[in-house]
Amino acid sequence: MLPNLANLDKIAYRKIEILKLLISQNAPCSASVLSKKLAISGKTLLSYLIELEPYLAEYKKHIRLVKTKEGYFLSKKNSFSMDTLYYEIExxxxFFSFFSYNFHYQNETIDSYAKKQFVSYSxxxxxxRLMNQLLKPFKISYNLSPxxxxxxxxxxxxxAFYYYFHTCNGxxxxxxxxxxxxxxxxIHQLERLxxxxxxxxxxxxxxxxFAICETRYRLNDFIDYRETLYQNVAEHHPLFSVLQPLILNFLNKFKIPTKTNECxxxxFIIQNILKMPTDSLLHIQDEPLIQKTTQFLEDIKVVFPTIQLSQLFKEELLYLMYSATHLGDSYIHFLENSSHSSTFTYRYEAELTQLFTKIKCFGNQSNxxxxxxxxxxxxxxxxxHYQPQIKMLVVTKLDNLQKRSLLQKLNSLPFQLxxxxxxxxxVDLIVxxxxxxNQTTPTFFWNSLPLENDWANLIEILHDFEKQKIET
Structure with missing residues (x-):
């Protein structure tokens, strides 16, 4: 979720917070305990639970709120994703409606938009103004007139990509x-090529x-042609000449000025999503980002002489360097989860401190x-690496390091996966x-950054699969 967004639409995100708290419980939780954990009164909690009833009723075949003598709990089918409810609320x-309108359309006035939404100008x-404060770390804002x-x-x-992709979640x-x-x-032609x-x-x-770019083309908003990085990456990548005709065919459907970097x-976006090999890019001599990245790789080898700088490692580091220099530190933070991040243990803290003391290339604003x-x-x-027996298909919207950490933890479970x-x-199970x-394969939906309860439920399901395989 976008950091601090809950401060803007407190009621909506408090409902989501209640749902997340309920689904994380392994047993019924009393109203007093719930209200204490949420720092709200019992009366307010009951009011929120009543407001959640229409959302739950829409998916009553998959999830329901159960009240017992011990308290409340959510009874949910494993095939149902909680993100469905979170999205319905969000x-x-x-913020969602205002961003969506301004991303797709322009030149509306505050007064006319307020009338359409039946809210006051003030x-x-x-x-x-509050939304602009929230967006300030991302170096974007709303112009007021128009x-x-x-x-x-x-x-x-x-x-737009980060916000939409992780809010709508499929x-x-x-x-x-x-x-x-x-x-x-x-996309089919991309696969073929x-x-x-x-x-x-x-x-x-x-x-x-593709939808984001096309939407921006319709508004006559284009990438600044003076930004040389994308051209350098494309012209030094062996696959650009293969994909260029297909990309140009896509762009020719729109009225795009000659001086743009859209192709x-x-x-750049395609090669990043498809994880195309980037070794050839590290030899570009006159691109500042590449120079910083290659120097950083050399510094890492000095501090960690035995580390294997795999292709995947280089790709992830290059993308992190790009995000830090061309977007900003807040874009890296966009997908972070503070509670998840705090559990990460650094076993090489002294060496890592030495590394960042050595490079000093990003200043103090790069936490x-x-x-x-x-x-x-x-x-x-x-x-x-672990040797597996249960075949598991993992479908996750996590990127790069977070996904890699998730896969590593899955492989560390006490099963042969x-x-x-x-x-x-x-495939035995889709997670x-x-x-x-329309999946016929058993499917287990969980949070993108799984909670303790998610892991417990997954382990129980894997035990069942293991038992079934032994019996058959």
Missing amino acids: KETL YLYRHI LKLNGSEVRIRFF IAWPFRLVSDQKYDSF TYQTFSVIQKEKLRYW HFLF YFQNSVMKLIETQLAAE IVTEQMEEN SDFYLN
């Missing part, structure tokens, strides 16, 4: 001007990015970047934090 918030004006998103086009697009398509099926043919079979998440990310930017790099190095050093991200034959339709 889409009604002012109410909307006050909340726009209403319009301000900031670099790259940041606006990345913010449950709904947030783009008003294009359908999600529109890009299926384009790259000789890859894309995962569910890769396809969905591509759809989101190179789209390739999230430094934490992410530290986790990346720790994870690389601690990587282990084959963990895959590609749809294969004979997903992303809504999936």
Whole structure:
């Protein structure tokens, strides 16, 4: 969730907080205990529970709130994703509706928008100022007259991607001007040209990015042609010449000025999502980002002489460097979860401190970047491989390091698991934090950053699979 967003729509996010607390309980929880954990009165808690009833009623076949003598608990089918309820609540918030309107349309006035939403001018004006405070770390804001998103086009697009992708979570398509099926043919051609079979998440990310770019083209908002990074990456990547005709064919459907970086930017996005090899990029001599990254890799080797700098490690580090320099530290923090992050143990703290003392290239405003790099190095050093027997398909919207940590923890469970991200034959179980339709394979939905209760439920299910395999 967007950091501090709960401060803007407190009632909506308090409802989500109640649902998360209830679903994390292994036993009924009394109203007094719930209200104490939420720091609200018992009367307020009961009021929220009543307001949650319509949301629960809509999915009564899958989930229900049960009240016993001991307290309240949520009875939920494993095949039902809690993100469905979270989305139903969040889409009604002012931030979601206001951002969606301004991302798709421009030149509305505060007064006309307030009338459409049946709110007062002063109410909307006050909340726009609050939203601008929230967006300030992302270096974007709302212009007041006319209403319009301000900031670099790259940041606006990345913010839209992160916010929409992790709010909608496969449950709904947030783009008003294009359908999600529109890009299926384009994605199929990408698979053919790259000789890859894309995962569910890769396809969905591509759809989101194509929809984001097309929406911005319709508003005549384009990537600044003076930004040389995307052109340098494209021209030094061996696959650009292969994909360029397909990308240009997509762009030719729109009235795009000659002086734009749209073709190179789209390739940059595609190669990042598909994790195309980036070794050739590290030899670009005149690109500041590449120079910083290669120097950083050399510094890591000095401090950690035995570390294996794999292709995946280099790709993740390069993307972190890009996020820190071209977007900002807050974009790295966007997907962070404070409680999850606090559980990470650093076994090489002295060496990591030495490393960041040595480089001094990001100043004091790079806490999230430094934490992410530290986790990346720790994870690389601690990587282990396990021999599996239960085939598990993992569908997750997590990126890079967080996904890698999740897969590592799955492999550390007391089972012989084959963990895959590609749809294969004979999959025993799908574990997903992303809504999936029409699955015949047993599916377990959980939080994108799983709670203790999620892990306990998954272990119980795996025990059942293990028992079934032994018996058969």
